[in-house]
Amino acid sequence: MKKIEINPMTRLEGxxxxxxxxxxxxxxxxxxxxxVEFRGYEKFLQGMPIEEVPRTVSTVCGVCRAVHFLxxxxxxxxxxxxxxxxxxxxLRELFYSAHTVEDHTAVLYALGFPDFVxxxxxxxxxxxxxxxxxxxxxxxxxxxxxKRGLAVKIFELLGxxxxxxxxALPGGWSKRINEEERAQIEKWAEELxxxxxxxxxxxxxxxxxxxxxxxxxxxxxxxxxxxxxxxVDEQNRFALYDGTQKAIDAQGNVVGTFRGKEYLxxxxxxxxxxxxxxxxxxKKLGGWDGIKSGPDTNIYCVGPLARMNVVDxxxxxxxQEHFEKxxxxxxxxxxxxxxxxxxARAIEVLAAAEKCxxxxxxxxxxxxxIWNQPSSCTGEGVGILEANRGTLVxxxxxxxxxxxxxxxxxxxxxHNNAPINLAVKTAARHFIQDGxxxxxxxxxxxxxxxxxxxxxxxxxxxxxxxxxxxEVNIYKNSGELYKQMKNF
Amino acid sequence: xxxxxxxxxxxxxxxxxCETALVDISERLVDALDHLEVVFWAxxxxxxxxxxxxxxxxxxxxxAFVDGMVRNTENEHTVKVLRQKSKTLVAFGACASLxxxxxxxxxxxxxxxxxxxxxDTFSTDNPEGILPEPQCLWExxxxxxxxxxxxxxxxxxxxxxxxxYVGGCPPHHDFIFxxxxxxxxxxxxxxxxxxxxxxxxxxxxxxxxxEHDQQRLPIGEVYRTVEGxxxxxxxxxxxxxxxxxxxxxxxxxxxxxxxxIPCRGCGGPIPGVRxxxxxxxxxxxxxxxxxxxxxxxxxxxxxxxxFCYRYSYSSGILxxxxxxxxxA
Numbered sequence: 001m002k003k004i005e006i007n008p009m010t011r012l013e014g015x016x017x018x019x020x021x022x023x024x025x026x027x028x029x030x031x032x033x034x035x036v037e038f039r040g041y042e043k044f045l046q047g048m049p050i051e052e053v054p055r056t057v058s059t060v061c062g063v064c065r066a067v068h069f070l071x072x073x074x075x076x077x078x079x080x081x082x083x084x085x086x087x088x089x090x091l092r093e094l095f096y097s098a099h100t101v102e103d104h105t106a107v108l109y110a111l112g113f114p115d116f117v118x119x120x121x122x123x124x125x126x127x128x129x130x131x132x133x134x135x136x137x138x139x140x141x142x143x144x145x146x147k148r149g150l151a152v153k154i155f156e157l158l159g160x161x162x163x164x165x166x167x168a169l170p171g172g173w174s175k176r177i178n179e180e181e182r183a184q185i186e187k188w189a190e191e192l193x194x195x196x197x198x199x200x201x202x203x204x205x206x207x208x209x210x211x212x213x214x215x216x217x218x219x220x221x222x223x224x225x226x227x228x229x230x231x232v233d234e235q236n237r238f239a240l241y242d243g244t245q246k247a248i249d250a251q252g253n254v255v256g257t258f259r260g261k262e263y264l265x266x267x268x269x270x271x272x273x274x275x276x277x278x279x280x281x282x283k284k285l286g287g288w289d290g291i292k293s294g295p296d297t298n299i300y301c302v303g304p305l306a307r308m309n310v311v312d313x314x315x316x317x318x319x320q321e322h323f324e325k326x327x328x329x330x331x332x333x334x335x336x337x338x339x340x341x342x343x344a345r346a347i348e349v350l351a352a353a354e355k356c357x358x359x360x361x362x363x364x365x366x367x368x369x370i371w372n373q374p375s376s377c378t379g380e381g382v383g384i385l386e387a388n389r390g391t392l393v394x395x396x397x398x399x400x401x402x403x404x405x406x407x408x409x410x411x412x413x414x415h416n417n418a419p420i421n422l423a424v425k426t427a428a429r430h431f432i433q434d435g436x437x438x439x440x441x442x443x444x445x446x447x448x449x450x451x452x453x454x455x456x457x458x459x460x461x462x463x464x465x466x467x468x469x470x471e472v473n474i475y476k477n478s479g480e481l482y483k484q485m486k487n488f
Numbered sequence: 489x490x491x492x493x494x495x496x497x498x499x500x501x502x503x504x505x506c507e508t509a510l511v512d513i514s515e516r517l518v519d520a521l522d523h524l525e526v527v528f529w530a531x532x533x534x535x536x537x538x539x540x541x542x543x544x545x546x547x548x549x550x551x552a553f554v555d556g557m558v559r560n561t562e563n564e565h566t567v568k569v570l571r572q573k574s575k576t577l578v579a580f581g582a583c584a585s586l587x588x589x590x591x592x593x594x595x596x597x598x599x600x601x602x603x604x605x606x607x608d609t610f611s612t613d614n615p616e617g618i619l620p621e622p623q624c625l626w627e628x629x630x631x632x633x634x635x636x637x638x639x640x641x642x643x644x645x646x647x648x649x650x651x652x653y654v655g656g657c658p659p660h661h662d663f664i665f666x667x668x669x670x671x672x673x674x675x676x677x678x679x680x681x682x683x684x685x686x687x688x689x690x691x692x693x694x695x696x697x698x699e700h701d702q703q704r705l706p707i708g709e710v711y712r713t714v715e716g717x718x719x720x721x722x723x724x725x726x727x728x729x730x731x732x733x734x735x736x737x738x739x740x741x742x743x744x745x746x747x748x749i750p751c752r753g754c755g756g757p758i759p760g761v762r763x764x765x766x767x768x769x770x771x772x773x774x775x776x777x778x779x780x781x782x783x784x785x786x787x788x789x790x791x792x793x794x795f796c797y798r799y800s801y802s803s804g805i806l807x808x809x810x811x812x813x814x815x816a
Contacts, residue, residue, distance in 0.1 A: 162660065
């Protein structure tokens with residue numbers, strides 16, 4: 001059997017790679033997305049006081065730099081049996097909304113848009129952030145970076161450090177804001193809303209108005225039919241910081257909802273020997289049945305597209321308009337076209353910016369009551385956060401002093417492990433036929449995993465380019481190298 | 489305009505927070521690129537793979553940053569190649585300079601780390617006790633391989649010569665911008681130095697008792713942050729909240745202290761400190777009033793190694809065989 005190996009660039013925890021096997025006719029027999037994501041956090045956090053965990057576990061990822069921090073903080077609330085006061089909670093939510101704007105913006109402009117703005121058939125040397133800036137002009141590039149920078153300023157003001165924040169306290173937040181700071185945040189947030197609008201305008205002009213691109217966005221080669229999981233608020237609306245997890249199957253039927261430790265009734269992670277990343281499945285829909293798509297699968301995905309499928313509506317007015325347009329465009333629900341992830345991400349930039357603005361105008365935000373001090377310890381806590389890349393779970397067991405004894409983390413991209421495998425396989429089958437491995441395969445396979453915004457713990461991409469360097473080696477049955485192609 | 493500086497940036501075993509911090513200089517990045525020609529930025533900007541790096545002439549890159557620790561053979565290889573191709577190599581951030589958070593994994597055996605992740609975690613479904621394998625013939629026909637890990641996490645300078653060190657997890661973006669300006673103007677200290685203001689966190693902290701004409705007194709209480717909300721204007725250490733500010737580089741604007749949270753040492757040691765964790769222990773111990781207070785400290789922070797070496801375990805001398813030049 002012929003093996004094609006696609007080696008993306010080495011990343012922080014080793015590297016992800018794709019192995020494609022061809023049958024005797026040169027068609028795809030099977031394909032595997034393999035990754036290395038292993039540093040052992042679940043073990044080495046043991047022995048640490050739980051309140052020290054958020055700033056430590058933040059280093060799982062320097063790109064989605066708020067999510068592990070917040071999720072473990074929510075778990076620490078549980079460990080001590082305390083909920084933050086209203087102001088403390090709102091500060092957390094403001095902080096997280098600002099992070100969502102800067103993270104999604106970086107991902108879109110560095111990874112998502114170059115394929116469309118510069119073009120999927122453009123030279124790989126051009127198809128990145130630098131090429132994007134060239135295409136849209138340095139002034140627009142500067143404008144986007146400057147506005148994104150304001151979200152980072154809010155993040156830093158509230159979180160302390162601009163990356164790997166520190167202001168976490170079980171039961172609240174360590175930093176109050178005064179009126180002067182509030183007014184400053186409000187001004188910044190107004191600009192973030194503009195950034196959200198601009199981003200959706202770019203998507204509209206470049207993708208939605210281009211029939212050729214819409215063929216990719218609504219094409220079978222980028223369709224992965226699996227279930228979805230996301231957070232909803234009590235009105236079944238979009239929610240990032242807190243809510244209830246809702247799971248739907250591939251046909252859109254509600255499988256159930258859960259909070260806290262109930263995650264164990266829904267999520268099971270299978271270990272396979274060829275990847276360092278486990279394979280979650282929804283065990284309410286039966287035991288492990290392999291990596292399969294289709295109406296009856298128990299595989300599910302998370303992240304921006306899953307959120308658009310699971311929620312009934314957005315919680316802010318401008319984002320709601322775009323949410324309606326999104327579903328009008330696709331018609332069929334749930335949406336299984338993975339290029340729609342990019343659009344969903346752009347809508348969320350606006351939604352998070354609107355949330356920032358709303359919270360910055362909330363009279364409670366400058367309150368002095370930011371912390372409910374713990375008085376006892378329950379010894380166990382689960383935090384669930386709707387992270388930018390999807391549902392994130394942190395579960396800790398502690399002793400009666402709040403010292404960590406056991407830990408379990410289910411990272412967003414882990415949920416997407418099987419769907420990414422399916423996406424790569426589908427794209428490979430579409431673009432490789434009768435032994436013809438075209439140059440287009442390279443970028444079109446990239447385009448199959450990029451929507452998921454891989455975060456192989458996490459930072460599998462830097463935010464400064466749009467290109468996963470890929471090398472394809474094709475071997476004959478004899479093991480002899482048949483062809484080598486690179487996109488760099 | 490003078491020739492642009494040929495610049496490279498390699499992500500070794502880190503989390504890409506250092507790279508994000510560079511992006512966080514925001515619109516100033518566009519101006520910085522007027523002076524820097526990015527010839528290598530794995531994995532993205534320059535779209536260059538390490539094979540292309542290997543093809544460059546030795547010393548082709550004027551200035552290279554490497555962030556992240558060395559944790560697998562691929563990291564080892566790329567770091568060695570980058571060293572060869574670069575005139576000046578900077579260990580950028582806490583992981584590259586000191587080992588970083590992931591080095592805490594070296595306080596456990598590989599078996600402990602793997603069993604926890606793949607067998608013992610609450611949501612893991614692994615009836616056959618499978619572990620990821622470097623080589624596997626899946627379903628009897630698919631030959632699949634995975635890379636392996638190095639025995640220990642190591643710093644960049646345990647592998648190759650390093651010209652400069654930058655602390656921080658990650659370095660603060662304002663400090664990064666100052667660094668770029670220093671590089672562009674050729675204003676760099678002798679090789680082997682830390683690129684730092686040379687000040688401790690306390691020197692830039694507005695809580696410093698000296699700022700308020702107050703004397704530092706021996707500490708009679710020890711608190712975890714969960715045990716009380718400290719006075720926003722007073723030194724945390726003086727209030728009993730253990731803070732590593734006195735021995736940590738302060739190129740961070742004392743950012744953790746600004747939100748009422750103590751320093752944990754990500755900036756790296758102030759100049760002249762050989763073993764950061766040991767220095768932390770001696771600094772804290774010498775600040776305590778009496779034996780009873782020391783007992784409180786030990787009771788409350790009974791993971792002292794993970795506490796004091798949180799960012800610097802690889803660069804410490806515990807469990808390390810010291811060799812000339814400190815190479816692994």
